[in-house]
Amino acid sequence: MQAEPQAFDRVLSSMCTDPHPDARDAAERFLATNPGDPATYQRVADLEDEAVALLGEVAGLADPAGYVASGGTEANVQAVRIARERADSPRPNVVVSEAAHFSFQKAADVLEVELRLVPTDGDHCADLEAVRASVDSDTALVVGVAGTTEYGRVDPIPELGEIADSVGALLHVDAAWGGFVLPFTDYEWGFDHAPVDTMAIDPHKMGRAAVPAGGLLARSESLLDELAVDTPYLESTAQATLTGTRSGAGVASAVAAMRTLWPAGYREQYLRSQRNAEWLADALEKRGYEVVDPTLPLVAASVPRPTFEALRAEGWRISRTATGELRVVCMPHVTREMLASFVADLDRLEVRASVPVVGDD
Amino acid sequence: MQAEPQAFDRVLSSMCTDPHPDARDAAERFLATNPGDPATYQRVADLEDEAVALLGEVAGLADPAGYVASGGTEANVQAVRIARERADSPRPNVVVSEAAHFSFQKAADVLEVELRLVPTDGDHCADLEAVRASVDSDTALVVGVAGTTEYGRVDPIPELGEIADSVGALLHVDAAWGGFVLPFTDYEWGFDHAPVDTMAIDPHKMGRAAVPAGGLLARSESLLDELAVDTPYLESTAQATLTGTRSGAGVASAVAAMRTLWPAGYREQYLRSQRNAEWLADALEKRGYEVVDPTLPLVAASVPRPTFEALRAEGWRISRTATGELRVVCMPHVTREMLASFVADLDRLEVRASVPVVGDD
Numbered sequence: 001m002q003a004e005p006q007a008f009d010r011v012l013s014s015m016c017t018d019p020h021p022d023a024r025d026a027a028e029r030f031l032a033t034n035p036g037d038p039a040t041y042q043r044v045a046d047l048e049d050e051a052v053a054l055l056g057e058v059a060g061l062a063d064p065a066g067y068v069a070s071g072g073t074e075a076n077v078q079a080v081r082i083a084r085e086r087a088d089s090p091r092p093n094v095v096v097s098e099a100a101h102f103s104f105q106k107a108a109d110v111l112e113v114e115l116r117l118v119p120t121d122g123d124h125c126a127d128l129e130a131v132r133a134s135v136d137s138d139t140a141l142v143v144g145v146a147g148t149t150e151y152g153r154v155d156p157i158p159e160l161g162e163i164a165d166s167v168g169a170l171l172h173v174d175a176a177w178g179g180f181v182l183p184f185t186d187y188e189w190g191f192d193h194a195p196v197d198t199m200a201i202d203p204h205k206m207g208r209a210a211v212p213a214g215g216l217l218a219r220s221e222s223l224l225d226e227l228a229v230d231t232p233y234l235e236s237t238a239q240a241t242l243t244g245t246r247s248g249a250g251v252a253s254a255v256a257a258m259r260t261l262w263p264a265g266y267r268e269q270y271l272r273s274q275r276n277a278e279w280l281a282d283a284l285e286k287r288g289y290e291v292v293d294p295t296l297p298l299v300a301a302s303v304p305r306p307t308f309e310a311l312r313a314e315g316w317r318i319s320r321t322a323t324g325e326l327r328v329v330c331m332p333h334v335t336r337e338m339l340a341s342f343v344a345d346l347d348r349l350e351v352r353a354s355v356p357v358v359g360d361d
Numbered sequence: 362m363q364a365e366p367q368a369f370d371r372v373l374s375s376m377c378t379d380p381h382p383d384a385r386d387a388a389e390r391f392l393a394t395n396p397g398d399p400a401t402y403q404r405v406a407d408l409e410d411e412a413v414a415l416l417g418e419v420a421g422l423a424d425p426a427g428y429v430a431s432g433g434t435e436a437n438v439q440a441v442r443i444a445r446e447r448a449d450s451p452r453p454n455v456v457v458s459e460a461a462h463f464s465f466q467k468a469a470d471v472l473e474v475e476l477r478l479v480p481t482d483g484d485h486c487a488d489l490e491a492v493r494a495s496v497d498s499d500t501a502l503v504v505g506v507a508g509t510t511e512y513g514r515v516d517p518i519p520e521l522g523e524i525a526d527s528v529g530a531l532l533h534v535d536a537a538w539g540g541f542v543l544p545f546t547d548y549e550w551g552f553d554h555a556p557v558d559t560m561a562i563d564p565h566k567m568g569r570a571a572v573p574a575g576g577l578l579a580r581s582e583s584l585l586d587e588l589a590v591d592t593p594y595l596e597s598t599a600q601a602t603l604t605g606t607r608s609g610a611g612v613a614s615a616v617a618a619m620r621t622l623w624p625a626g627y628r629e630q631y632l633r634s635q636r637n638a639e640w641l642a643d644a645l646e647k648r649g650y651e652v653v654d655p656t657l658p659l660v661a662a663s664v665p666r667p668t669f670e671a672l673r674a675e676g677w678r679i680s681r682t683a684t685g686e687l688r689v690v691c692m693p694h695v696t697r698e699m700l701a702s703f704v705a706d707l708d709r710l711e712v713r714a715s716v717p718v719v720g721d722d
Contacts, residue, residue: 005613027610032377032378032572037377040374073606074605149594204606210392232682233688243604244434244467245563246431246572
């Protein structure tokens, strides 16, 4: 385990993780490169082409367009932007379930589009009836989440595709976290399962690249063209990214991680993470907490606030869902030993709802 | 000199540079941290506070608000966004000289504000009369560039501040490249010289941090509040950044570079870069090229296209202004020896306008 500040031995809250050693090496070798200026930094620009091709393999798209973004937020903002540019309507709207990441709210604020948040069903997925009732001729984009931030749920992507198609809207899939896990499950989430137009899929989450390495994929180059801005004084001619200068470390480390881990390494990592999530869910259930079934490696449980605070004071990095449940993301750095130690601390520190919080003791 | 891919020995086109060794070390130590999640990654969040305070010192602002952005593009987009949110008008406009970076075009596209590009004067600075004629009651923002991308020129910032004030607009200064050079000149460009509201100032350019480390500064926290989006499932409560997950490497390396170099190291670096620019300008002028006087360390000269192409084929990373001049940015990695070698190649490869390009011979 590494020393601070990069120790992950108590981090249960993050959707980022310890980069794979190959990814770390590559990041260090390309630290001083800028794929935003491909005529100057040609080697990293070539690597970015490889990154996009590999991301396409992961997501079921043979000839992908896209780029390595700063993260899922940028990819989601850009997907909304593409849809806004494509829309005929002067008042375009985006339909997404309330379980979607807050970056869609950011996208709506930045891009001044209407965000229509629809409720989830009993299993925390987008409620299809509610989506159907929300779309109209002004709908520019329907979003499906493939691995929600709070419960790791996968929306019914093919059905959302049908709804999007019925009103001439684009379909975006947010697989920022789930993208490197879902290929090893039975879920239908990818470009080969549904008429997906764009996707967020982040190497720096389950892909084990170094931050910042997000991914925006598009089914065709013409979708990306909606984002292009002319670039004088760069020898390249147009720029589709939201940022200008970009991290070569992120690009190189994404390629290194995918070369090493796709597919066998990611499969093994998924199976281990999933087993850990199920073990933790079981342990919490046995202790009487209400647990949301971890269908992907993410556990949510009704641990009371005082106990949560006591665990944080003990140094555990944990976070909560909007409704206050403890949320543990079983990233690759989260081992069975860590979880056993966490559960032992939970047993020791458990605070009955009636007992006040006692500071960091 | 480092091996490829991070060799800078022929790079004359980039506004990024070889990070300072202290910055590189810090980047490597914080590679797996995310200041976008401050409750999980507390150490890097503390470093970001220090980065903003140090940037404030550089830019003449005692109690700065701001954050470490992905780069100048994000900082410029966010400044336009703040102004749009503050504006009373349903059709806000932004007034900026045509010498400004293309990120303002990107900001206008993304944010759907009107961009009013005004001509420059005979010295490539914003023409004040043209600015005065362009602002009106719908003007949300006046932009001054402190170190233009093409010629390194500094717009008359105090006068632009007066014009902005006359129509109730905000004033943004784009010092993304110039910010770590200008404190050692007589230019009036900072928060202490004019009623500047927001500024782009990038540690990963002349500040010698590792990419991605841009800077957005604001005179008050209330300006940043215009950007805030609520953040469930992060233990922090709001996020003002355009991206979500962000690079801890960028933040840590910015702090390391500024601790080491501010102010004496940056002063020395500026003096060396400025002398190099003047040496190159002189050498080019002696050879009969028309040269734009380098008032900051950036040289533009009328080298014909075939010669330019022959130099690129020789491996020199060079770029052109919109009107086709050769453009050499005298970054800290650009030594006198490099420039002498470049001029020797220029002499050897000089192609008369009448002679066709001869490939990479």
